[in-house]
Amino acid sequence: MINKRIFLSLSEQSGFEADYVQKALNSSWITSGGPNVDDFEKELESYINEKCYITASNSGTSAIHLALILLGVQSGDEVICQSMTFSASANPILYQGAIPVFVDSEWDTWNLCPESLEMAIKDRIEKGKKPKAIITVHLYGNPYKIDEIHAIADKYNIPIIEDSAEALGSSYKGKKCGTFGEFGVFSFNGNKIITTSSGGALITNSKKLKEKAIFYATQSKDEAVHYQHSKIGYNYRMSNICAGVGLGQMKILQHNINSRRAIHSFYKEIFKSIEGVTLFEVPSDDYYSNYWLSTILIEPDTVKNTSREDLRLAFENANIETRPLWKPMHLQPVFEKYPYYGGKIAEELFEKGLCLPSGSNITEEDRNRIKEVVSAFFK
Numbered sequence: 001m002i003n004k005r006i007f008l009s010l011s012e013q014s015g016f017e018a019d020y021v022q023k024a025l026n027s028s029w030i031t032s033g034g035p036n037v038d039d040f041e042k043e044l045e046s047y048i049n050e051k052c053y054i055t056a057s058n059s060g061t062s063a064i065h066l067a068l069i070l071l072g073v074q075s076g077d078e079v080i081c082q083s084m085t086f087s088a089s090a091n092p093i094l095y096q097g098a099i100p101v102f103v104d105s106e107w108d109t110w111n112l113c114p115e116s117l118e119m120a121i122k123d124r125i126e127k128g129k130k131p132k133a134i135i136t137v138h139l140y141g142n143p144y145k146i147d148e149i150h151a152i153a154d155k156y157n158i159p160i161i162e163d164s165a166e167a168l169g170s171s172y173k174g175k176k177c178g179t180f181g182e183f184g185v186f187s188f189n190g191n192k193i194i195t196t197s198s199g200g201a202l203i204t205n206s207k208k209l210k211e212k213a214i215f216y217a218t219q220s221k222d223e224a225v226h227y228q229h230s231k232i233g234y235n236y237r238m239s240n241i242c243a244g245v246g247l248g249q250m251k252i253l254q255h256n257i258n259s260r261r262a263i264h265s266f267y268k269e270i271f272k273s274i275e276g277v278t279l280f281e282v283p284s285d286d287y288y289s290n291y292w293l294s295t296i297l298i299e300p301d302t303v304k305n306t307s308r309e310d311l312r313l314a315f316e317n318a319n320i321e322t323r324p325l326w327k328p329m330h331l332q333p334v335f336e337k338y339p340y341y342g343g344k345i346a347e348e349l350f351e352k353g354l355c356l357p358s359g360s361n362i363t364e365e366d367r368n369r370i371k372e373v374v375s376a377f378f379k
């Protein structure tokens with residue numbers, strides 16, 4: 001008999017999603033924007049609990065693109081981006097015809113390395129071009145070195161777009177991720193901590209910028225009775241149906257975070273006695289992670305002649321999904337011609353790292369199956 005597959009990151013429903021969607025279907029708001037969208041934005045704003053303005057979009061990727069547009073990033077401009085991330089952090093730079101400059105990670109948070117970042121900024125300025133923006137990432141929900149990174153950005157007066165796609169609910173020194181940069185971005189893709197099927201959000205601290213974001217996200221219509229456009233527009237607004245799913249999901253956001261953090265504790269227990277394997281943990285109490293995904297590093301030859309890939313296959317044979325960490329952008333065929341600053345930390349993370357099943361739906365029985373694979377592999 002084949003065991004049911006254990007997936008990397010499945011979401012749960014609160015049961016209220018259908019009510020909000022039905023409300024949209026019963027009204028004439030089967031469209032982009034609408035009352036569910038307004039309510040979803042308000043709920044997110046009150047959850048964030050800081051003065052902020054949220055624009056719901058049809059994806060996290062489109063929210064990053066909107067941030068670049070609002071910062072005036074244009075063809076030929078340079079934008080610094082954390083290399084260790086999902087491609088959606090970097091793709092919008094290319095949508096603008098701009099040039100990505102990739103930067104390595106550090107070992108404490110696996111995110112942007114302050115030294116490599118400053119090296120990159122100095123060298124780009126020396127070469128004649130000051131970077132227009134920096135895209136930072138809270139990888140797997142883990143906050144980056146906020147104080148150090150933002151001090152450098154401030155020193156050179158470069159705005160930060162905080163890719164918080166994986167980090168809704170994470171915080172640093174009690175302040176929520178997504179609120180530190182000029183712009184923050186969330187994703188509500190199917191695999192994220194809450195989902196709207198597909199969706200995203202742009203966070204700013206200015207009402208004016210929110211109005212501008214909505215302007216660009218809804219085809220840049222000038223104020224006129226006829227259709228008039230003086231700017232290139234985009235169809236990036238969240239649908240009122242999707243926002244209904246989001247309103248239902250808001251009711252289990254805290255539950256999802258608690259579950260994912262509990263799974264992280266479970267992994268801490270099962271890996272604590274296995275030498276050569278380290279579970280990622282935040283470096284201090286200043287950092288609070290939603291632990292969107294639990295991740296480990298495996299030293300090669302921990303078990304003779306085995307590597308990360310052998311453990312992945314052992315899980316796969318038990319019908320359990322695991323994945324290597326993101327492959328760094330500077331090693332991707334589509335990005336390898338662009339500048340890169342740093343050493344081999346991101347590359348080593350990729351070679352040794354594995355993402356483990358972390359969904360909030362993982363049962364006791366699933367945990368036992370995971371535990372069995374681990375004990376058999378490291379026996």
Ligand SMILES: *Cc1c(COP(=O)(O)O)cnc(C)c1O
Nearest residue numbers: 059060061086088089165187189
């Ligand atoms: C998911 C993700 C995105 C993109 O979000 P979508 O909603 O899927 O477009 C961007 N950056 C990171 C780091 C992500 O994990």
